[in-house]
Amino acid sequence: MSTGELELDRIKRLLPQWVEASRRLTAEGKVASYIPELSKSPREALGIFIMSASGDSVSGGDCGFGFTLQSISKVFTLILALMDHGEAHVFAKVGMEPTGDNFNSMLKLELVEPGIPFNPLINAGAIAVSSMIGGDSPHEKSARILRFFRELANSDTLDYDIDVYRSESETGHHNRSLAYYLKGNGVIADDVEDVLDVYFRHCSVKATCSDLARMALVLACGGADPLTGKRLIPRRYVQIAKTFMVTCGMYNASGEFAINVGLPAKSGVSGGILTMVPGRYGIGVIGPALNPKGNSVAGVHLLETLSAKLDWSMF
Structure with missing residues (x-):
């Protein structure tokens, strides 16, 4: 052996x-x-x-x-955004440092210039990354993400857990506040609800x-x-x-x-x-x-x- x-x-x-x-x-x-x-x-x-x-x-x-993948999905949406746009574009909007704060904290966004998320694996960073996925609509962006996940897992059975997606979307008030803050800071340009729809969907892949x-x-x-x-x-x-x-x-x-x-x-x-x-x-x-x-x-x-x-x- x-x-x-x-x-x-x-x-x-x-x-x-x-x-x-x-x-x-x-x-x-x-x-x-x-x-x-x-x-x-x-x-x-x-x-x-x-x-x-x-x-x-x-x-x-x-x-x-x-x-559901939840935050595990953030690793692969980051990779897809990098494949779509390259490092310079992505890291102009998201930092590279640990925060030491909770994953859904807004604290550093408010205290540290220029108000971009510290890294792509906290919620604020992953929401920003979700806005960078290539596609003309939230549906197209989400479809690309799901295809990428399926290719990596070598499985066509990966799909959304619609109940979890709806639960996240209906109760995701904190994430909405993060997204609107990012919108106000110019980190995301797209419609906030469109970006969040992409984010909630990739977190809810089963x-x-x-x-x-x-x-x-x-x-x-x-x-x-x-x-x-x-x-x-x-x-x-x-x-x-x-x-x-x-x-x-x-x-x-x-x-x-x-x-x-x-x-x-x-x-x-x-x-x-x-x-x-x-x-x-x-x-x-x-x-x-x-x-x-x-x-x-x-x-x-x-x-x-x-x-x-x-x-x-x-x-």
């Missing part, structure tokens, strides 16, 4: 006990309720799917049920852990799908995205995650986490019970265990 095969064999043997050890932490978390539809998620659920660059996979726990793992694998392999040989993303844009994932991907717990796990990652308030071992694995995790920072409490613990046991940290 190769080294990679030996490691996968070890993961297969030990993953069930690691999952169950982490599952106990779900009792400490809370399912997101500020988007009402998300409150229906099973609090005790925990699942993981790991896919290798050779196409082998290992899964554990409740990895079969669907959940996927599974295996979809996340395949999308992560493309990033892990520098933008090329190792299972088809097709380059889907320029390498430079993957480098940018992975850097943001390390510095900003786990909200204002990104530094802690970098120390304890040491892998690029992006979480969402549905409880999903997309992460990877560069060059080797794409990983998708779901655990709807969240810690106070908005990350899956059991999912983070499970990734901490895997990284420690398998020496996965990049640092």
Whole structure:
């Protein structure tokens, strides 16, 4: 057996006990309720799917049920905007720095000149990025995003969860305030409701852990799908995205995650986490019970265990 095969064999043997050890932490978390539809998620659920660059996979726990991408989608809309317009255009409207604030905070927009979002993975930044997706209408922009997501996941089954989309749209008052502030600052030029429609839709794309793992694998392999040989993303844009994932991907717990796990990652308030071992694995995790920072409490613990046991940290 190769080294990679030996490691996968070890993961297969030990993953069930690691999952169950982490599952106990779900009792400490809370399912997101500020988007009402998300409150229906099973609090005790925990699942993981790991896919290798050779196409082998290992899964554990409740990895079969669907959940919405939420903020995980921001990684890929950033990449699509970069592919549409290039770095100079995108980063004239969105910064490159962590905030240290909550993902939906308006504080830095008001305090720091010139009033652009600090990075593309907080809500304000992702709303600005959504306005940069190429297309003549919100429908066309959203259709392009969904096609891109499907190509990365190698799956035509990815689609919108209309109930979650409606729930987000009907209750997204804070995001509307962010968007109107951006409009007032000249960061977005399009109609605010049109931009928010694109944003709410890409957050509400429904996927599974295996979809996340395949999308992560493309990033892990520098933008090329190792299972088809097709380059889907320029390498430079993957480098940018992975850097943001390390510095900003786990909200204002990104530094802690970098120390304890040491892998690029992006979480969402549905409880999903997309992460990877560069060059080797794409990983998708779901655990709807969240810690106070908005990350899956059991999912983070499970990734901490895997990284420690398998020496996965990049640092």
